[in-house]
Structure formats: C-alpha cells, structure tokens
Amino acid sequence: MRQDEIWDAETAERYDTPGRGVFAPEVVGPAVERLAALADGGRALEFAIGTGRIAVPLAERGVPVTGIELSEPMLAKLRQRAAIPVVAGDMATARAEGRFSLVYLVYNTISNLLTQDEQVACFRNAARHLDPGGRFVIELGVPELRRLPPGQDALVFHAEDGYVGVDTYDPVRQHLVSHHFTFGAGRQARVSRCPQRYIWPAELDLMGRLAGFGLESRHADWTGGEFTTESSSHVSVYRLP
Template identity: 60%
Template sequence: MTSSELWSRATAERYDAEESENSSAAAVEPALAFLAELAGDGRALEFAIGTGRVGVPLRARGVPVVGIELSEHMAAVLRRKADEETLPVVLGDMATTVVPGTFTLVYLVYNTIANLLTQDEQVQCFRNAARHLAPGGRFVVELGVPPLRVLPPGQVAVPFYVSDHHLGFDTFDLVEQTLVSHHFTRDGEDGRYRRGSCRQRYAWPAELDLMARIAGLELEERVADWHRSPFTGESTQHVSVWRGPSPARP
C-alpha cells in the first residue's frame, strides 16, 4: 500500500455525477484521440483508472485497455460500464502493482500521480510504467503546474473553482511540497454544503523529467493540453510524453 488516500464507497458513487463536465464527449475526446494515436496497434495500461472516465471510451475506440486501481469502490463503479473480459482491472497501487504483458502506452490522467504523497513513490511510479512498456513505448502524464507564482508572502490558499454549487481551493505546504484540495459542494435543495478534502504532492515538470531519466525514459513531447497547445510559462497544466528505449537493431 502506498501513501495514496483510499477513496470510499460514497465518494466513488458520487464521482461520475460530480465530474460530469469533465466526462462529456467534448472534454474527453481530445484525450482519447491523443492516447489512441500513441497506443497505435498495441495495448494501453491506465494507472489509477478510477471509474473508467477515460479507459472505458478508449476501449470503445478499439484500444485494448487494462487498468490498475487502488480503490475497490471506484473499480466497482467501472465494472458497471465494462466487464472484466472487455476491460480487465487489477486492484493495487500504481507505484508497485505489476500486470501481465507489455504495453505500447501507459498513462496517468487528471493529476492522479499527485495522489502519491512522497517523491520516492512518484519515482517508483515512473519505474513501474517503464517496467510495463514495450520497447519504444510511451508514458503519458497529465498534471497541473503548481500555481505558486500567485501566492503573495504569507498566503497559502489558492481558489481553483468558484460557482453556486461548488467551491474549491488548495492550501499549500511549501516545505513538504504538498497541497490539500478543499471542496464545498452543495447537496440537494436545502442549501447545505458537503465538505471534502484530499491530499496531493505537487511536482514541477523538470522534477518529473528527472524521475523519467531515473526510470530510463526520455522526454519526447510536452504540451499544454490534449489539443497539443504549446506549453509556455503561463500554462496551468501540461501533458507530457516520455518514451522508452527503442528496440535494438539486429
């Protein structure tokens, strides 16, 4: 077991409804096209596959997908959408769990590598990805850029979502390089808010590149989003692609 927080049954049951905006065809299609192109004719392995927001439609596009998921409750929700034969899922953590075979693509979406709360575990995640890659295969990570530039001296909180039904903000521990995402979500029509939080470890793109080198991977591409917009100093997130060693020539 890693330091990742384990998602409960209640959280898993709410997840798809709360992420409906990010699960729409318009939101998911660019990621599916990006990942399917990299997978080619091979198989894809999704670390922290969750309820299958990306894995299920990627499988529907014809890419064979296998998932690793820490929370049995999240996996149970996925299982309502695709059976084991269609989309196998192994319960375990993404830093150490090994599944049979090799893959042309291993991927992590929606900041999930940050669920690993130590640098050592994030390095192990890269090594685990490399372990599963076929020669020349790619490891893809979607991750936010820490918004520390907007923090004036003494401030530790940054809002990331403000609406009538959802308030979200992050609080940062700059020494431990961790953050806590706080969510206040309106439930029902009585006006009450439900509070939730989760811890994450943020990492800069350059730090991830070093993790990749430790795992024997090299940066191939870094873009600002699934549309391949250029990554700049103003980008708030990135999609990075690292490639494993190519097959040895005879």
C-alpha cells in the same frame, strides 16, 4: 488521509458526472484520440483507472485497455460499465500481465502519491510494463505558487453556484490539499479533501530519466497546444529507448 479513505464508496458513487465537467465530450474526446494515436496499434495500461472515464471510450475506440486501481469502490463502478481487465493495487507497485506499448496516467493522479520516492517508483513501474520504445503519458497541473501572495497559503481554484474549491499549499513539504465544498440552499455543506504532492515539470523529467525515459513531447493540453509559462497544466509524453 490514505488514498483508500479518500476514494471510498461515497466518492465513487458521486464521482461520475456524465456529459459534464471532466466527463464532458470536449474533455474526454481529445484525450482518447491522442492516447489512441500514441498507443500506435498496441495495448494500453491505465494507472488509477477509476471508474473508466478515459478507459471505456478508449477501449470502444479499439485500443485494448487494462487497468490498475487501488480503490475497490471505484473499481466496482467500472465493472458495472465495462468488462475491462483490472488489477487491484497501487499504481507504484502493482503488476499487470503482459507488455504494453502505452501506459498513461491522467488528471493529476500521479500527485496522489505523497512522496517523491513513490512518484519515482510509479515511473519505474510504468517502464517495467512497457515494450522497448513504449510511451508513458502523464497529464498534470502546474503548481500555482506564483498566485500566492506573501503570508497566504490558500487559493480558490474554482467557484460556482453550489461549489467552491480551495487549494492549501505547504511549500516546505511540496504538498497541497484540495478542499471541495458543495452546498445547496441550506446552511450545511459537504466537504471532501484530497492531499497531493505537487511536481514541477523539470522534477517530473528527472523522475523520467531515473526510470530510463526521455521526454518526447510536452503540450499544454490533449489537442497539442503550446506549453508556455502561462500554461496551467501539461500533457507530457515520455518514451523508452
């Protein structure tokens, strides 16, 4: 599936869950505070800005925010919420006007680029937008291959009333597909899928070096928790000389 097929009008319409899930204040708040500090008084550019989950409160925090977004339906939802300048296009190639002190990419979105070359191009595109000394911040999950027993290629990553999430892995191509099943009291379920190319932290660091970045910091979350072998995700900050 192409990204424009995944992030269609139906997905955009039900993407926002105000006050719940990834839209909960305890999720959004720490991310916004950390990004505001990393912007250090300068302008910020969000790759794959979506409906503005992070960009809108960051702009309200006083940081000038611009976005790049491939999905027109997601962009339409953002425009209903706030007057944030956005360039329609692919985060690996699209250009926004001006220079920035911060480029950021949250919630695993770099993995929506399905080849290593595209992911490296995303780093290089971030570098093109940044002032000297500027930062590129990526929030990304750690592949859970240690949980896969021999002969099994699927993992349930979340289950609750009305929802089951399953990841299927293809280690040869370094791909996974997240399957989201939502259902009510009836027999029918709604299924959506999101293909991704997962990235190990060390591989991500090499991508950064190819684009001229050095790793400034890596934490387990937006609050600065220690990144360990048990961490399920990380927030990595790359910086230009």
